[in-house]
Amino acid sequence: MEKDKENSFNTPEGYFESFNDRLMDRIQKEEAKEGGSIIPKTDGFVVPNGYFDEVTPSVLSKINTKEPKVLPLKTHKRFYYAIAAAAAIFIVMFSLTWESNPEPITFDDLANAEIEAYFENTDLEMTSYEIAEVVSIEEIELNDILDNELADDIIMEYLDENVDDIEELNLEDIDYE
């Protein structure tokens, strides 16, 4: 206990040694109450351990891989039509030149359903990329090989049912200049 020489008041032990610290604490608390620091200084977000070490190789691997243009599986029907058309044209040409056949087979003799069923049930042993290589979709308009033209609303309905995310179609591309 510390005793004042001029009167008999006492202070707790170590009171003056710890006074500065306590005063500073108090000032900080007061400031926190009054000032803009009611807003916390940190926001509590954390990252998984080692994340920043892993992210660089991950980004670099994506840059280095030149991704082939992937066509969604559900558009393969187009290739079937295209191949069916090619096959039908071949048959028509062949039958026209084959004069010994009195009644040449025409395109109309082949029902679309049959052609489609053939391609559905026969293993062509071709990957979608191989099919894409032999059938140039740039040069073929889908409507050229279909009896009934595809109306816009049918296309929209198809996209609506089969495309989960319209963004996958890459309709918008932000240009950073």
Added chain:
Amino acid sequence: MIAEETLVQELQREESRAKAFEVLVNTYKERLYWHIRRIVLNHDDTDDVLQNTFIKVYRNIEKFKGDSKLYSWMYRIATNESLTFLKQKSRKLGVSDQELKDRMVENLQADVYFEGDEIQLKLQKALATLPDKQKLVFTMKYFQEMKYKDISEALDTSVGALKTSYHLAVKKIEAYLKEN
């Protein structure tokens, strides 16, 4: 650290691009991560957006004319990517932008990578009530301690307008925290 101008030149030359890009990713990954994280809140989404941001930077580096700092340009891409990501997410979920923001904050409570206390959670709730621009300015200034000049380049907004936005954001957040 390599000077920004030199880095840009190396990035624009094909023979040095790969090496320079690695330097770029290592230099900016943390800063851009935190910028994106404060917009999309969730770690996995941030990782996706961060990677997309770097890929866009890589693919567009030849178009970078040096009118702004490389750093601000990347912030702009990161901001656009984050906001586009949120728009796509709300469209996918069939909810409004505000509804999505509210859900994102609600999800924080169960997020293992959010260690915030009650006041920090309230701060996120307050931030979710702000318009995008005010929220962006606030987080860039308050948490990322960016200079107004750099924020101005990144968000393509005048310094004066940014100061007003920041001031308004602080007032609104304080009012929210006091009321709740």
